[in-house]
Amino acid sequence: MSATAPPPRLALRHITKRYPSVVANDDVSLSVAPGEIHAVLGENGAGKSTLMKIIYGAVKPDSGEMLFEGRPFFAKNPRDARSHGISMVFQHFSLFDTLSVAENIWLGLDQSIRLDQVREQIAATAEKFGLPLEADRPVHTLSVGERQRVEIMRSLLTQPKLLILDEPTSVLTPQAVDKLFATLRQLAASGCSILYISHKLDEIRSLCTNCTVLRGGRVTGKVDPREESNASLSRLMIGAEPPLLLHRDAKLGAVALDVKQLTLKSDAMFGTNLDHISLHVREGEIVGIAGVSGNGQQELLAALSGENPRAPSQSVQLFGADIASAPPNRRRSLGLFFVPEERLGRGAVPVHSLAMNNLLTRHHELASRNALAWVSPARSRSLAKDIIARFNVKAGGDSAAAKSLSGGNLQKYIVGREISAKPKVLIVAQPTWGVDVGAAAQIRAELLKLRDEGCAVLVVSEELEELFELCDRMHVIAKGKLSPSIATRDASVELIGEWMSGLWTTSVAAESTTA
């Protein structure tokens, strides 16, 4: 090779990795130049994570080769990868809440240096890349965006030549995303290569200069995302464009779910206390709650579903009746159903068949009403068959174990189970989290249909795009407080982003003066 064309920082050639039931990577090749920000785009389950783990030395491929700075190299383990200049920031943080920023970073370093040297390095790196971070603050006082900065800082101190970021924006407000991108661009300009894993098309188009698209473990495209449209990228990613949703005008009915000044201390150690939360949902509308995770969503949902029945009396009402301390099955018999965020282990028992899983939320219909409460397997099975057929669930029949279904199909099943109970109020947490685009579109369409039939729907989601698509009105939750609601047509991503940092008091005051 000539001096004018340096070898790529990283080259993967014909990487294949098979698991017992799936080929995670099938003949994948890609190449990243020094200082390039390279996107790896694909749906959940397309093989992005496996590929990154191979580069980072956490998984060994079945065949193929990897060149790092022109030399054949496979990291033996993540530590080996780091010592060669490959660093990775994971989607889920691994930080000790009770330790300071510097101590957390110190713990994660492979070489042994003194704590005050770590502090100096943090200060120097922070200045160099525009990554403000106070070394002595305890981590539990940091926002999610700041915690991510700690993880990135930890990677930068190893002076990586290649930085891998796994879905880094899934926990950030739109404003924090802009700050992150500025840092990443600066980092790339200094010569570090970045592999950016995401399924968000807008981000990739604004940040990356190259993009490798994966579908079903295979490379379906290598493009310059700046010259592509969302539609063309989406075609490469899922093989089709997502269908448009039909949004009819709302026909509002009575107030179905009414939350009044709900204040509730969290059970968990670093949980969020709910602080005077008020909201209502009418029949025939979808109300959304936006917010970065960990701002009280879990606590609010548990109080609404009845999993936590310790809400103060009268603070949660269903059609005017107090249900604050009613257990979940009582709320269901009154018409309130709930789709939780975790599918396996909460929404469904993983080892039980789909038919048996119907008993979780539908036992009022499926068990005999006398004291003995006989269960009829035949009735559970026929209900499972109905749900599978009506909601187009791909499953090995009604006796398939819940854990044998893909995430999207299980979610369709669980949403279908709750919708077919004909709820008067449906609460859905993260309706399409980790679900492929086709299934997501179908679930959203079903929720809209339910609303048109007069059900009151409350959606809690971290995906702003989804909330803008579904909701008639939106709230934002931040630090256990709930913003006032705003009609979706009056809201903008920027405004909701500001509110996600808890800053609605100023903008609401400003609006009321102009109104």
Added chain:
Amino acid sequence: MDERTLDNLGSRRKHHRMIRLEPRPQPSILWTYASPALALAITVFVAVFIFIAFGKDPVRGLSIFFWEPIKSPYALTELILKATPLMVIALGLILSFRANVWNIGAEGQFLLGAIVAGGLAVWVTENQIATQRWAFAPIVLLAGAVGGALWASIAALCKDKFNANEILVTLMLVYVANLLLSYLVFGPWKDPKGFNFPQSIRFSDDTLLPRLFATGRAHVGFALSILLSALMWIFMFRMLRGYQLQVGGIAPLAARYAGFSPRGALWTALLVSGAFAGMAGAMEVAGPMGQLTPYVSNGYGFTAIIVAFVGRLHPVGVVFAAFLLSMFLIGGELSQSRLGLPSALSGVFQGLLLFALLTCDTLVNNRIRWVGAKKSEAHA
């Protein structure tokens, strides 16, 4: 099992083939049933070497464990006699274990059942109250069940109120129950005409359980235990309460989401398993023993834990497993008298069987793949 550790072991021995465990997409139904069979085969295999190590003929040794207990009608009734308490205790334990409530102290609940039932029989005998075997049997069995359930309720209360670990509490209550029984038979309940032996008076004939056959000591408890197995099947697989209990065991968050009470599950599991163990204790004293002694139990409460697992925590599987472990108990006693081997051998075989079973159960959720040496070169 960590896949990567095995991988590393394999790559160190470069040119050898290596074993890899791969998770199965679905648990294997074949291995759910084949695993106990393979575990038994491994136990027998190791047993052969143990007999050889003791200088005994392994064929004779094995025949004592697997042929002697079934070779005559009388031997069969003894097999049934010892299988009965194991089966009854294990039927309660499978419900408890499936609900993720680890009642390890069935032995203690068994002893309390024996104490309450025995106390009742002593009282009836001393006061010469007229009764009949068939009429008294339900009363004495119920008394035992109440005793066992009360003993288990201590553990339920400690867990419910103070979140005290039920494994520790039930286990420690075994020793308390043992001392309580010793106190009674060495003290207030000692037979005045018993030459100072630690034992109660012999119960009157009318308080004993009706025999099942013309020969042997097998009693109606066996018929009852088969009935209980059917009832437990119905409860577990056809009643909502049984379903709720099991969901609480395998997916507590799903149970909470559904609104199934974890407290209800805790209490039901401990009261039912305690009552079953207590009833088994009553069967033992009102059956073959006919009096209270410090040696009421043959370690049935602990052996039943193995029965529960070998029986796949299934009410029908438990019936077969109880017979297998009953063979082990009888074989252990016979090998002491016939071969001069310590009767603790029975415990060794029980442990071996459980150990082998837990190991073989890996194959239910994983499969073994032989991987050639080619791949490790690819990493080099």
